Structures are given as C-alpha cells and as structure tokens.
Amino acid sequence: MTAIDTTTEMWTEVCDLDTLTPDRGVAALLDGVPVAVFRLSADVDSSHVVAVDHVDPVSGVGVMARGLVGSVGVRDVVVSPLLKQRFDLHTGECLDDPGVWLRTWPVRVADGRVLVGGVAPPAGG
Amino acid sequence: MAPRSLLVVGNGMVGQKLVDLVVGEDRTEAWHVVVVGEESRPAYDRVALSSWFEGRTEADLSLVAPELLHHPAVDYRFGRVVTDLDTDARVAALDDGTSVAYDELVIATGSTPFVPPIEGRDLAGCFVYRTLDDLAAMREWAAVEGRSVGAVIGGGLLGLEAANALRALGLVTHVIEMAPHLMPQQLDRPAARMLERRITEMGVHIHCGMSTSAIEGDDAGVRSIRFADADADADPLVVDLVVFSAGIRPRDDLARRSGIEVGERGGIVIDDSCRSSVAGISAIGEVACHAGRVHGLVAPGYEMARVVADRLVGEGADGRDPGAPSTKLKLMGVALASFGQTVADDGCDELVFSDPIAKVHRKLVVDATTGALRGGILVGDAEGFDLLALMASGDVSTPSDIGSFLSPVSTSSIATVGPDALPDSAPICSCNAVTKGSICGAIADGAHTVKAIGACTSAGTGCGGCVPTVNRLLRSELDRMGVTVDQRICEHFAYDRQQLFDLIRFHRHRSWSEVRSAHGTGRGCEICRPVVASILASLANGYVLDGDQAALQDTNDHALANLQRNGTYSIVPRIPGGEVTPAQLIALGRIADEFGLYTKITGGQRIDLFGARLDQLPAIWERVLAAGMESGHAYGKALRTVKSCVGDTWCRYGVQDSVSMAIQIELRYRGLRAPHKIKAAVSGCARECAEAQSKDVGVIATERGWNLYVGGNGGTSPRHADLFATDVDDDTLVRYIDRFLMFYIRTADRLQRTAAWLDELEGGLDHLRSVVIDDSLGICDELEADMARHVESYECEWAATLRDPERRARFVEFVNAPEAAAEPGWSRTRGQRVPLPTTRREARV
Numbered sequence: 001m002t003a004i005d006t007t008t009e010m011w012t013e014v015c016d017l018d019t020l021t022p023d024r025g026v027a028a029l030l031d032g033v034p035v036a037v038f039r040l041s042a043d044v045d046s047s048h049v050v051a052v053d054h055v056d057p058v059s060g061v062g063v064m065a066r067g068l069v070g071s072v073g074v075r076d077v078v079v080s081p082l083l084k085q086r087f088d089l090h091t092g093e094c095l096d097d098p099g100v101w102l103r104t105w106p107v108r109v110a111d112g113r114v115l116v117g118g119v120a121p122p123a124g125g
Numbered sequence: 126m127a128p129r130s131l132l133v134v135g136n137g138m139v140g141q142k143l144v145d146l147v148v149g150e151d152r153t154e155a156w157h158v159v160v161v162g163e164e165s166r167p168a169y170d171r172v173a174l175s176s177w178f179e180g181r182t183e184a185d186l187s188l189v190a191p192e193l194l195h196h197p198a199v200d201y202r203f204g205r206v207v208t209d210l211d212t213d214a215r216v217a218a219l220d221d222g223t224s225v226a227y228d229e230l231v232i233a234t235g236s237t238p239f240v241p242p243i244e245g246r247d248l249a250g251c252f253v254y255r256t257l258d259d260l261a262a263m264r265e266w267a268a269v270e271g272r273s274v275g276a277v278i279g280g281g282l283l284g285l286e287a288a289n290a291l292r293a294l295g296l297v298t299h300v301i302e303m304a305p306h307l308m309p310q311q312l313d314r315p316a317a318r319m320l321e322r323r324i325t326e327m328g329v330h331i332h333c334g335m336s337t338s339a340i341e342g343d344d345a346g347v348r349s350i351r352f353a354d355a356d357a358d359a360d361p362l363v364v365d366l367v368v369f370s371a372g373i374r375p376r377d378d379l380a381r382r383s384g385i386e387v388g389e390r391g392g393i394v395i396d397d398s399c400r401s402s403v404a405g406i407s408a409i410g411e412v413a414c415h416a417g418r419v420h421g422l423v424a425p426g427y428e429m430a431r432v433v434a435d436r437l438v439g440e441g442a443d444g445r446d447p448g449a450p451s452t453k454l455k456l457m458g459v460a461l462a463s464f465g466q467t468v469a470d471d472g473c474d475e476l477v478f479s480d481p482i483a484k485v486h487r488k489l490v491v492d493a494t495t496g497a498l499r500g501g502i503l504v505g506d507a508e509g510f511d512l513l514a515l516m517a518s519g520d521v522s523t524p525s526d527i528g529s530f531l532s533p534v535s536t537s538s539i540a541t542v543g544p545d546a547l548p549d550s551a552p553i554c555s556c557n558a559v560t561k562g563s564i565c566g567a568i569a570d571g572a573h574t575v576k577a578i579g580a581c582t583s584a585g586t587g588c589g590g591c592v593p594t595v596n597r598l599l600r601s602e603l604d605r606m607g608v609t610v611d612q613r614i615c616e617h618f619a620y621d622r623q624q625l626f627d628l629i630r631f632h633r634h635r636s637w638s639e640v641r642s643a644h645g646t647g648r649g650c651e652i653c654r655p656v657v658a659s660i661l662a663s664l665a666n667g668y669v670l671d672g673d674q675a676a677l678q679d680t681n682d683h684a685l686a687n688l689q690r691n692g693t694y695s696i697v698p699r700i701p702g703g704e705v706t707p708a709q710l711i712a713l714g715r716i717a718d719e720f721g722l723y724t725k726i727t728g729g730q731r732i733d734l735f736g737a738r739l740d741q742l743p744a745i746w747e748r749v750l751a752a753g754m755e756s757g758h759a760y761g762k763a764l765r766t767v768k769s770c771v772g773d774t775w776c777r778y779g780v781q782d783s784v785s786m787a788i789q790i791e792l793r794y795r796g797l798r799a800p801h802k803i804k805a806a807v808s809g810c811a812r813e814c815a816e817a818q819s820k821d822v823g824v825i826a827t828e829r830g831w832n833l834y835v836g837g838n839g840g841t842s843p844r845h846a847d848l849f850a851t852d853v854d855d856d857t858l859v860r861y862i863d864r865f866l867m868f869y870i871r872t873a874d875r876l877q878r879t880a881a882w883l884d885e886l887e888g889g890l891d892h893l894r895s896v897v898i899d900d901s902l903g904i905c906d907e908l909e910a911d912m913a914r915h916v917e918s919y920e921c922e923w924a925a926t927l928r929d930p931e932r933r934a935r936f937v938e939f940v941n942a943p944e945a946a947a948e949p950g951w952s953r954t955r956g957q958r959v960p961l962p963t964t965r966r967e968a969r970v
C-alpha cells in the first residue's frame with residue numbers, strides 16, 4: 001500500500017473507534033462522497049479499520065456499510081446486502097464479478113478517533 | 126424410414142407407463158404413438174385416487190407430463206373408445222366413426238368394477254369406485270342436504286378404502302361383506318377380527334357374513350338395503366348412498382369381439398413377452414392374463430409395460446414373474462400388510478403374535494423344514510414389512526431367529542438392518558420395479574440425490590413409500606465409495622446446521638465469538654453468521670442485535686426492516702390473524718401519508734409501507750407502536766403471518782372461531798427464529814378460505830375440533846400440507862405445534878422450509894407423528910420447555926430498540942453527518958411514490 005501522508009488536512013474524522021461494532025460497518029460522508037467504514041474484529045489477524053466506497057457498484061445504491069463482513073480463505077470481505085456480491089475489504093476487488101470494484105480509502109486511528117483519508121487510491125486496488 | 130404406428134388402447138396407469146417408456150427411450154424415432162382413452166382426461170394415479178377427497182387435485186394426480194400432450198410423436202384421443210378391430214388389416218375403429226391403422230396394438234383397458242346382479246343396482250345413488258368421475262359424482266350426491274348414511278358392498282381392500290371416503294364425506298358408514306370376515310383374500314380370521322375392532326372404534330359399522338338381496342328405492346334414489354336370509358320382517362338398512370366394491374373384471378370385451386384368446390376367468394391371455402394370440406397385438410395391465418393369473422395391482426402391470434417397451438424400442442428382454450403380491454397400506458390409519466403365502470399349508474408352520482389390548486396381530490408363515498419365511502400378515506403394526514417381504518420372496522435369507530420379528534418392538538426393518546445386507550436383485554421400489562442393483566448403478570453414475578435417482582430409475586416416484594430406503598441406500602453407497610457428502614454449512618464451520626444447533630445448545634453458547642472460537646475458523650461469512658444468529662435467537666437469547674450478534678444479522682435483521690432495491694426499507698407491522706381495527710388503519714394511513722410511504726396490502730394479509738430511509742425507521746416505528754401494533758418480523762427468518770378467515774363469528778358455514786385461534790397461534794410464535802420463515806393459517810371450515818393447506822402449519826376447523834396440517838408451501842415449489850392430526854382440541858393443537866416447530870428448528874438445514882425438511886426427513890410423516898405425538902425420541906418435554914422459554918422471553922424488537930438510546934443511535938445514514946441523508950430519486954405511479962426504475966442486474970446465488 002502507498003505510504004500515506006498523515007500530516008495534511010485531507011483526513012476527515014468519522015467517529016470514535018469505540019462506537020464501531022466489530023465486523024460491522026458504518027457509512028460516512030467524505031466531502032460529500034459516501035464511504036463505508038468497517039472495524040474488523042481484532043482476534044483475526046488483519047489491519048483493524050478499513051474503508052471502501054459505500055455505493056454498491058452493482059446496484060448503484062449506497063448500501064455497502066450495511067453488508068455482512070466475513071472471510072473467504074484469508075481475505076476479509078464485505079457482502080453487498082442487495083445482490084450479495086462479495087468484495088475484498090483491503091483491495092476493493094469483487095470476487096464474483098471482475099467487472100466491478102470498490103475504491104478503498106486510507107484509514108488512520110488516532111486518540112481513539114477514526115479518520116479517513118480524502119484521496120481515494122486508483123480503483124481496483 | 127417412416128415411423129411405424131403404435132396404437133395404445135386405454136390411457137390408464139399401465140397404458141401411460143408404456144407411452145412414457147416408448148417415447149422416452151425411442152432414440153431412433155421409430156414409432157408414432159396413438160393413444161385412445163375412454164376417460165375424458167389424461168391418465169392419473171388411480172392408486173392414489175382416494176387422496177382426491179383429501180384435496181389433491183386432478184393436476185396433482187396426473188401421470189401425463191404436459192409436454193407429452195403436445196409431443197410430435199404422440200397423438201392423444203381422450204373421451205374415445207376403440208369399438209372394433211380388423212386384426213388382418215390392422216385397423217381399429219373408434220366410436221366417433223374414425224379409424225386408426227396400426228403396426229403394433231397394445232390393449233391396456235384395465236378392468237371394470239364388478240356389480241353383482243342385484244335388484245335395484247341401477248338406482249340413482251349407486252356408485253362404483255374406480256375413476257375420478259365416480260368420485261366426483263359420489264361427492265355431489267352426498268352433498269345434498271339430508272343424505273347422511275352410506276354403505277359399501279364388499280369388505281375387501283378397495284371396499285374399505287371406499288368406506289374411508291364415505292367417512293371423509295361426513296356420512297355414517299356401513300360396510301357389508303358376504304364372507305365371515307373382512308378382507309377375506311388377504312387376511313385370516315384372527316387378523317381380520319383385529320382389523321374390525323380397530324375400524325369399528327372409528328365409527329364404521331361392519332356387517333360380515335351378510336349378503337345383499339336387493340337395493341330398494343324409487344325415482345329419488347336409493348332408500349335401503351335388504352339382506353338375504355334375514356327375517357322377512359327384519360328392518361332393511363336405511364341408506365342414502367351405495368358403493369359397490371365386489372371385485373373387478375378385466376375389460377376384455379374388445380378382445381372377445383376380435384377373436385383374441387381370453388382366459389377361463391377372463392383376461393387376455395399373454396405369453397412372457399406380453400403377446401396375445403393374435404399377431405401384432407399385446408396386452409398389459411389389469412386386462413392381461415399371464416400364466417393363468419390376472420393381477421389387480423399396478424406393479425405387475427408396470428413390469429408388463431416395461432417388457433413391451435423393451436421389445437419395441439430396446440434390446441428386448443424377457444418378462445419376469447411379478448411374484449406373489451404383497452400389499453402394505455394404511456387403512457383409516459390402521460397399518461396393514463400382507464405378503465406371500467398368508468395361510469399355512471402342510472409343510473408350513475405358523476408363528477403368531479396377538480395383542481388384543483394394543484390391537485396388534487402379526488403372523489408369519491414359515492417353511493417347516495428349511496425355516497424360510499413364506500409370507501405373513503401384519504395388522505395394527507406393519508413395522509419390518511419391507512424386510513420381511515424380501516425374505517419371503519427369497520431375496521434375503523431368513524435369519525434363524527425369525528421369531529424375534531414377530532413382536533413389533535423388537536422388529537428390525539431395512540432402515541435399521543441397513544440396505545447393505547440386501548442382494549442386488551432385491552426390489553427396493555415395488556411401484557416401479559427398481560432393484561437395489563439399478564439404484565446402486567445410478568449412484569455410481571453420479572446420481573447423488575434421491576431426486577436424481579428418481580429421475581434416472583423412477584424409484585420413489587410412485588407411492589413414495591420406498592424413499593426412506595432409497596435415501597439410506599444412497600448414503601451407505603456414497604460412504605462405501607468414499608464420497609464424503611459435504612454437509613458443512615460453509616468454509617468456516619465443519620458442521621451442518623443441526624450439528625451446530627446441538628453444539629450451541631449443549632455448550633450453552635450465548636455469543637458469536639464463543640461459537641466461532643470454539644467451533645469455527647476465519648471471520649465467518651454471509652452464510653454462517655446468520656445461521657448462528659438464528660440458532661442463538663431460537664434458543665431465546667434476548668435482543669437479536671445485542672453484543673456481537675449485531676454483526677451476524679443480514680441487513681434486514683440488522684435494520685429490523687426489509688431492504689428494498691433503492692436502499693430504502695419497508696415496514697410491516699404485525700396484524701395477527703389479519704384482524705385490524707379501523708383506528709389502526711387510520712393510524713397507518715396517517716403515518717404513510719406523512720412519510721410519503723407507498724402502501725400495499727401484502728399477499729400475507731397485512732399492510733406494507735415502502736420507501737423509508739434508514740434514519741426514518743425509528744420515528745415511523747414509534748408511531749406504529751403508539752397505534753398499538755408491533756413488529757411483524759417480515760425481515761426475519763421467523764414466524765410471518767397466521768392467515769385466517771372470518772370463521773364462525775360471521776361466516777354462515779364456519780364451525781369454529783378461526784380468527785381467535787389464528788391470533789392465539791400468531792401471538793404464541795411471534796418472533797420465533799427458525800431455519801427459514803414459517804407461515805401458518807387457520808380456516809373456519811373445510812371450505813378452506815385461509816388456504817391453510819399451503820402453509821408450514823395449517824389448521825382447519827372441524828365439527829369436533831381442529832385438523833392440523835404440516836409441511837405446506839407456496840413459493841418456488843408449492844406443496845400441499847400433510848394431514849397430521851384430526852379433531853384435536855385447542856390444547857392438543859397448540860402442544861403439537863409447539864413440538865413440531867421446535868423439532869423443525871432443531872433439525873432442519875439452513876434456509877430449508879418445513880416442506881423440504883419433511884420431504885427429506887427419514888421416515889417421513891410417520892416418523893414425525895411418532896416423535897411429536899408418541900414422543901418416540903423422548904424429547905417432547907425439552908421441545909415444549911424450549912418453546913415455553915421463547916414465549917416467555919418474547920419482546921417486540923422495535924419496542925426494545927426504541928427504549929434504548931444506544932440501540933436507536935444505530936439508525937443514522939452517515940455517522941459523521943447525522944442530518945444528511947441520501948434521498949434516492951422518486952417517481953409517481955397511480956398516485957403513490959415509487960423508486961426510479963433501475964437497470965436489472967444478476968444477483969449472486
């Protein structure tokens with residue numbers, strides 16, 4: 001993953017880490033762009049908080065934060081609640097339809113607060 | 126080469142079997158088939174004829190696949206009779222004046238009920254029991270006000286079946302048998318006595334050793350039956366309806382007219398390849414006489430159809446002797462079986478077990494020198510029949526302790542002995558004459574489900590009685606082949622749902638993390654998480670979104686509402702039994718109006734409000750609760766609706782208060798989480814306006830209580846519910862439903878409705894009855910306790926959500942911008958707000 005410049009003001013505060021339920025998402029607005037932020041349960045080895053697009057590329061509707069979190073092999077995934085496609089939470093890749101993907105967003109946890117970086121890396125991860 | 130012409134006369138069970146086989150296996154399109162059938166409809170399952178009275182329709186009973194009716198190689202002529210044959214020119218004449226030329230002719234005209242030449246037998250109100258038209262006419266006649274008594278003349282198998290039908294029509298029922306006891310052909314006297322006691326207990330009046338001398342009546346129809354040998358001044362038996370069931374006669378009239386040889390006692394004489402005495406003409410089914418015998422059962426007929434089909438389109442095989450007939454049936458709920466030789470002759474011994482208290486009588490006829498089983502009779506308890514019948518036919522050797530098979534408790538059946546013990550030649554499906562060998566062959570060729578086996582061998586597609594054995598065989602074969610049947614619910618748990626349920630129940634796990642760390646791997650997924658959530662909830666573990674359970678629920682459960690295609694939600698308040706007050710209707714109308722919600726009556730007798738944003742749900746539900754309504758669990762795999770009709774409160778036909786019962790059931794099981802959704806209904810009388818027979822749990826009022834049906838389904842694969850218990854009182858009804866539902870919740874697969882579960886349940890409905898009614902597993906107390914815990918701990922999930930600010934706080938669209946909410950685009954249709962059309966995409970399955 002690209003090194004993230006955490007010194008700029010491009011970070012948006014989303015919420016307190018404590019308010020996030022492990023393996024469940026919330027949606028947040030990043031300068032008008034909806035993102036889905038997930039806190040992964042800590043007993044499974046992976047980076048703790050991740051963010052991807054909230055808009056489901058299959059249906060075009062903002063629902064990804066309401067999807068179920070799980071794993072496929074070693075990959076952490078979120079499942080679209082509408083038509084059930086699975087997306088890799090770290091790369092945004094869709095496991096079921098190579099034609100679509102979610103953009104991923106950098107996340108930082110500081111002083112118990114969750115911040116999401118304002119620049120989305122190139123789509124497809 | 127132009128196809129040759131095959132003419133099949135008669136479209137009954139056997140004639141149709143021949144058509145299926147010829148058309149299905151005719152790879153070279155060598156035949157064009159003309160079928161002439163006297164009845165106005167395509168062939169149907171005559172063996173299951175009586176189930177028409179229990180609600181199975183003509184379509185359910187049909188044996189002719191709809192595609193076949195339009196198949197280019199088949200020409201069906203219904204409602205037509207073949208009247209004459211020119212056997213030299215090979216032309217058949219039909220009653221409509223047309224004629225059909227043939228290369229091969231197969232006569233499958235079955236038989237006709239024998240009506241003894243008694244005075245008055247032509248009076249209106251006299252019937253026979255053979256066709257759907259007969260049944261419809263009987264029902265119509267019996268429905269006329271004031272007709273209340275029926276009699277069956279003939280106490281054989283069919284007569285008793287007809288008697289059961291009269292009972293079902295609500296008539297006081299008499300059975301008149303000339304012989305000294307019932308079923309003289311199959312039973313000996315002690316066995317028949319036991320049967321008579323059982324049937325008498327059910328309110329059927331039995332008159333044995335009585336011969337009817339006349340039916341009396343007038344233009345209005347039958348009035349009474351007079352007996353021979355009775356005192357001249359004895360009162361005749363007053364009846365409104367008479368059914369003759371005094372045996373059958375082969376319909377060989379066409380053959381007789383055409384110079385085809387018939388047997389001494391009727392029936393077209395055929396050789397081992399089913400050929401008659403005239404070239405180009407064969408006979409099959411009940412009209413045929415093979416080796417001096419006419420068979421009145423369908424299995425030998427199917428065997429004959431197979432022989433002819435093989436000759437026409439296959440390699441050509443020899444017929445095999447259909448063997449001694451065996452019968453197993455449930456007559457009015459009494460198990461009854463007879464097989465092989467039922468009366469001991471010189472070289473035989475008889476072993477008898479008779480229990481007049483339990484009304485069980487079992488007799489085995491054993492060869493006195495070799496000890497081999499020859500045949501037997503089982504009344505009141507037919508346990509072990511399948512295995513015993515195989516021993517009697519020599520397919521399985523008789524064990525030295527055959528005596529231990531006498532008492533029903535110690536009896537083993539194939540199900541317990543294991544099908545491994547059988548030789549390949551053992552017939553497993555008697556309806557379709559499928560052996561163990563051919564089933565194993567199909568399994569080896571890749572048929573790994575009961576359905577797939579049925580598709581390639583026909584096993585299990587007749588009466589269905591062999592399905593449990595086929596299932597056993599399938600499992601043991603797969604085991605032997607080293608194929609592990611993957612029952613794991615997903616990659617994270619090496620268990621099926623039932624095992625997981627037992628583990629969670631046994632270890633009293635209360636959270637996802639406990640379950641996952643104890644039994645699973647990885648982070649879980651969209652399959653196992655909701656399964657665990659549902660199991661935890663079924664075991665009454667409180668609010669479904671507390672603790673880490675919140676992360677288990679699919680979005681519907683998580684939002685306690687149903688997600689719609691544009692990301693908004695719908696709201697379905699519970700409307701128990703469909704009863705709603707005007708004030709509640711007004712409140713719902715106000716709420717919908719204020720929030721701009723699209724409003725629709727659902728297919729489940731309730732009201733659905735569509736188009737609410739996630740953040741609007743708490744405010745809307747607050748208003749719904751204030752109107753005295755609660756969550757309808759439309760979002761959960763849980764009890765949905767209990768549909769009702771108005772019942773005897775309003776309806777002129779109603780016999781019980783169906784609304785109150787529906788409400789009682791709905792309130793008792795509301796919120797109950799299950800492997801899949803559960804639907805129920807209560808109808809106030811047999812007219813069944815609530816469609817209870819299409820529900821998981823169906824209740825239909827009777828004069829004496831309630832009939833309980835289970836395992837019905839609409840949806841993708843509709844299934845009529847099975848009648849489970851009759852005339853039970855309120856308490857018994859609820860107790861049975863408690864046990865039934867909890868047993869289902871414990872043992873079903875994920876997303877398996879009760880219909881599919883019941884179809885796959887080993888032992889089927891009988892087993893279910895024994896578990897729920899007779900407590901054969903000794904778990905009924907547990908099941909009831911589990912249900913009691915559910916009922917006690919129930920709380921409306923929306924009330925619990927709104928009470929708690931933390932729970933309520935979940936319902937925001939964007940955590941960092943609570944006031945901003947994404948409003949999807951809307952358009953208007955018929956005065957209401959609906960989502961903008963979107964392009965359709967494939968869902969992942």
Ligand code: SRM
Pocket residue numbers: 687688689695697725726727728729730731732733759765766804819820837838839840841842878
């Ligand atoms: C709302 C409603 C249609 C309507 O406008 O009338 C409906 C709507 C849905 N049905 Fe249904 N079904 C509705 C009555 C029915 C009925 C009729 C009935 O209950 O009498 C049936 C057939 C009866 C049956 O289930 O046996 C029915 C058979 C299904 C099935 C097929 C089930 C099956 O066993 O094959 C599904 C799919 C599934 O559950 O897997 C389904 C699934 C659904 C889902 C959950 C599909 C989805 O995932 O979005 C829909 C939820 C919509 C929502 O937001 O509420 N719905 N659905 C009805 C709600 C009734 C209620 O008051 O709760």
Ligand SMILES: Cc1cc2nc3c(=O)[nH]c(=O)nc-3n(C[C@H](O)[C@H](O)[C@H](O)COP(=O)(O)OP(=O)(O)OC[C@H]3O[C@@H](n4cnc5c(N)ncnc54)[C@H](O)[C@@H]3O)c2cc1C
Pocket residue numbers: 134135136137138139140141161162163164171172173174175205206207208233234235236254255256283286376379409410411412420421422423424426454
């Ligand atoms: C109530 C009932 C219960 C039964 N239960 C069982 C059971 O449990 N087990 C079992 O094995 N068997 C049972 N049977 C018997 C079984 O139904 C028959 O063995 C089977 O139907 C015989 O098939 P078939 O094709 O030979 O005759 P059928 O099914 O009778 O078909 C013959 C058809 O040919 C038609 N036909 C006759 N003459 C002509 C003509 N000249 N031209 C055109 N069409 C003509 C008839 O109208 C009829 O439709 C039962 C029968 C009844 C009535």
Ligand code: SF4
Pocket residue numbers: 770771772773776777778779780783808809810811812813814815
């Ligand atoms: S089921 Fe019976 S009681 Fe109920 S409405 Fe219909 S006819 Fe009336």
Ligand code: FES
Pocket residue numbers: 553554555556557584585586587588589590591592
């Ligand atoms: S025995 Fe009737 S279907 Fe197999």
